[in-house]
Amino acid sequence: MARKLIIIVAFFNATLMVNAQEAFDSVNYANRYNQLFPAFNNSHSVSKQLSRTEKIAGLSTFWSEAKFGFANFDLVPSLNWDSAYLAFIPKVEATKTVSGYYKVLKQFNQLLKDGHSRIMEPQYLFEQSTFSVPLQVKCIEGKAIITALLENKNLPLSVKVGNEIIAVDDVPVQQFIRNKISPFIKFSTSQDSIARIYSYELLSGAKNSKVQLTLKDNNGVQQQYILSRTRDLNEITPVTFTWLKDSIAYISINSFISSKTPEQFDSLFNVIAVSRGLIIDVRNNRGGNSNNGYEILGRLTDTAFATNQSIFHKYNPAQRSWGNPANEIEKNQFWWKPYKKDTYKKPVVLLTGALTYSAAEDFTAAFKCMKRGLVIGEKTGGSTGNPMAFALPGGGIGFVCSKRDLMPDGTEFVGKGISPNIEIAEKIEEIKGGKDVVLARAIQSITQLIK
Structure with a gap:
């Protein structure tokens, strides 16, 4: 009887093992989908000829990456991205050279009207314009x-x-x-x-x-x-410093790409500290890493200040299948808390122009909202965000802006630019006379404050 019971139990357990189902493997599931959306690796091969299939595949890659990743479609409300894609298929098919193909891709990208979305041709072609x-x-x-x-x-x-x-x-x-x-x-x-x-x-x-x-x-x-x-064109002097009249310090910050920029500012801090006022010029700053700019702003105040509001959209295909909106919005904002010992508390003026861009606009937005001083010059370029890179045929690279930014107070500036407190347009006669009217107005403003 005991032997028979053992056989029955063993048979029952074997049956359970046969009929048992595996538990959901969340790690494997995530890994499989991450393989479909890999981080960019710039090791793809370079080719000086493209097949018809490669041409269409490259166009399709850019179309797809933008459709699911682009952050600013609301700024181009009249654009039908799917129709544009279909219209460009014969255009890429008709190209005869890699250079011609990338020019057509650039025309397709231009429909997005976004400075952080771009097409970069293979390096051997890119070098012809640097x-x-x-x-x-x-x-x-x-x-x-x-x-x-x-x-x-x-x-x-x-x-x-x-x-x-x-x-x-x-x-x-x-x-x-x-x-x-x-x-x-x-x-x-x-x-x-x-x-x-x-x-x-x-x-x-x-x-x-x-x-x-x-x-x-x-x-x-x-x-x-x-x-x-x-x-x-890629060589930039990140920081230059000089003294102006009335012991006003002038510092031109031309890049936020490297952490050496705030390090250079810090190295000049003891000199700047004895000035009666400070002019910061970002008119030729095309951006870089926003945190490098916030490091410098952190030397101008001892109070925490808000950085840009960041907007992300998340696509949920299940919601779409149920007839619901398929995208939800996530909004983030961070505060920068100054942590360095000394703070510059005298008058500051910031100079901006149309070449003020990306991280330099993030810098401008925070400076303006923290009300640390006047912004003088021209409206900024109106483009910031986070470009997402992906490989294109023949060795090129595509970029799509994946993040929308607002000023710390919620004001829109992508697609618009940040308006200065005092707007000044340069004139030809002033240029011929060697006069920088924007800088002259900044000096006047600081002089009025320190008298």
């Missing part, structure tokens, strides 16, 4: 005006600040921009587009390549020059 002549150029009163000479040894003596660029390689400037630049650039606002075109794109090309410029001098005389592209 140098420029040693001139600073801005659009002033609708004209391409030289506003600074960045070196003298490779420039003719007759090239002067205030000269107008009339033509590039014998093509009138506006025609050159319209045909060669405007269809392919990324931008968030009109001021962003204009600043990007004149300051970076207009004279860009391969290292040491030549460009012919037709300039009009201050007397209205036109003359042609052939200049070399010796200026690396």
Whole structure:
């Protein structure tokens, strides 16, 4: 009887084992989906030829990444992203070269009207546009005006600040921009587009390549020059410092990319501390890491201050299957608590312009909302966020802005720009006279406060 009972129990247990089902493996489930959305790895192969399949696949990748990851579709309400995708399939199929293919992808990206979403061609093509002549150029009163000479040894003596660029390689400037630049650039606002075109794109090309410029001098005389592209557009001097009259300190912060920027500010702090007022210039700062900017703001106050509000959207396909809204919104905001020993408490003015961008706009937004001082200059570029990278055929890279930011008080500035407290537009005659009217207004403002 005992033997029979043992056999029955063993048979029952075996039956349970056969019929038992595995528990849900949440780790494996998450890992499988993470494999479908990997972190970017820039080790994909470079190719100088693309098949029809690769061309369509690349377009499809960008379309898909944007559809599920782009943070700012509400800012382009008239855009039907799916219809645009279908319209661009024959366009990419018709391209004959890798360069031509990437130009079409850039046109597709431009529909998003976002400065943090972009197409970067393979490195061997990208390098053909990373140098420029040693001139600073801005659009002033609708004209391409030289506003600074960045070196003298490779420039003719007759090239002067205030000269107008009339033509590039014998093509009138506006025609050159319209045909060669405007269809392919990324931008968030009109001021962003204009600043990007004149300051970076207009004279860009391969290292040491030549460009012919037709300039009009201050007397209205036109003359042609052939200049070399010796200026690396990726080379930036992060911080420069100088003294102005009345013991006013001036510091130009041109990048927040590296932690060396706040370290340089800290190294200057004891010098700045004895000034009667401080001017911080971020007119040429294209961004980087926002925390590097907050580190500097943390030296201007001993009170915690709010950083930007960050908006994320989360897609839930099950809700969509039930006929409910498929996206929900998550909002985050952080406070920066100053932690360094010494604080600068004297008057501060911040200078901004259309080239003030990304992390530099985060810096501007926090500064303005903490009411630490006046913002003087021009409206900022109007683009910040967090670009998400992914591989494209032939060795290129796509980026889609995955995060929406608001100013700390909830004010929109993506697609708009941050307005200064005092807005000042530069004039050609002032440039010719060597006058920086924005800086002059900042000096005036601080002088009034310290008297």
